[in-house]
């Protein structure tokens with residue numbers, strides 16, 4: 001249904017809203033400081049290559065940042081790099097993931113960190129993810145983490161065991177609110193050995209280096225030589241760069257019950273203030289049945305795996321945008337193929353429009369028909385980041401014959417600010433036309449001149465079977481690669 005709006009109504013500022021895990025409601029975003037947003041995203045643990053499931057969370061954080069900027073906010077986006085302290089088990093036991101990779105790859109933990117941080121940012125670049133305003137390593141902020149633990153110790157929130165300094169979760173009354181954890185139920189089910197911990201949910205703030213353990217990364221502290229726990233880094237660095245109370249914190253939903261729950265406990269116990277106003281989480285990417293069974297793909301699919309199959313990073317980004325961030329993305333070659341098809345159609349459409357040398361038009365001077373699409377696009381993304389709807393609006397706009405190509409092109413450039421699909425850089429790929437193709441093209445032209453449309457269409461189909469579509473431009477027919 002098309003909603004007709006008066007000029008005045010469409011000019012009034014729309015609201016931007018997002019689902020807040022803290023309240024389980026879609027809420028209007030009201031920044032702490034007018035016109036500005038402070039946003040923190042939990043970054044990668046750089047012990048190995050990020051897989052597509054990880055990358056979905058970063059594409060989501062990037063899209064949120066883009067939408068906030070599109071709305072008009074000045075965004076300070078901070079992301080950490082976990083290069084120490086993330087243990088293989090959530091129960092603060094097991095090996096440090098960095099040390100484990102170091103041992104396996106026969107490199108130092110520092111080299112592992114460097115290697116996978118570089119790979120991570122290469123992937124981010126290929127996915128057209130805007131680099132956060134601040135990227136901070138845990139190992140560069142040991143001082144801040146020690147200070148935070150000291151302040152918690154002073155306030156009586158910590159205790160010591162033989163392997164480290166722990167946070168006593170029973171002392172933080174709101175513990176588990178974010179995840180709506182049933183703490184009593186958890187405590188009652190104390191069958192699991194908690195070791196020296198007082199409560200099952202208590203977690204390490206500082207871990208001591210083992211007596212005979214050879215660690216590449218360890219530091220002196222008031223409690224002895226060791227390294228920080230994983231959760232403390234995010235509290236320390238987010239508050240260091242964004243203040244004690246800031247607007248938005250993002251991450252995957254897997255972070256809700258432990259990592260983010262612990263971040264809140266540490267930060268709020270230390271400052272006595274509310275830590276974060278909006279907690280925003282992206283759902284999982286899960287493998288479809290086919291992929292689960294396919295041994296060749298293994299269960300770890302990264303950007304290289306995708307490229308080896310003939311897809312582009314932008315095909316993957318399109319796939320992510322096609323599913324709202326709060327819904328599960330069922331991943332498989334079939335859905336990737338369909339995203340690649342859409343990307344190819346989009347590329348062809350944009351090339352076709354560009355052939356006509358579109359003029360630059362200010363958005364305020366667009367026709368009312370075009371403005372309607374602009375409003376619909378904004379409504380979609382400002383309403384809990386409904387990117388699938390935004391893509392649908394874009395396609396409707398592109399196929400609307402009432403709108404000139406110039407207007408279409410200007411709208412695409414505007415939508416690109418949010419979508420990040422590289423639509424502003426699309427240009428015709430040079431296609432080498434071999435003899436066979438040239439002959440077919442000439443024959444088709446001949447039929448068209450004779451107005452033998454059926455015969456001409458038959459040849460168009462033959463060319464399509466070769467993998468190309470014909471675009472009839474002002475300068476004659478041109479070829480473009482067809483979708484898969």
Ligand SMILES: [Zn+2]
Nearest residue numbers: 042043234259
């Ligand atoms: Zn974190």
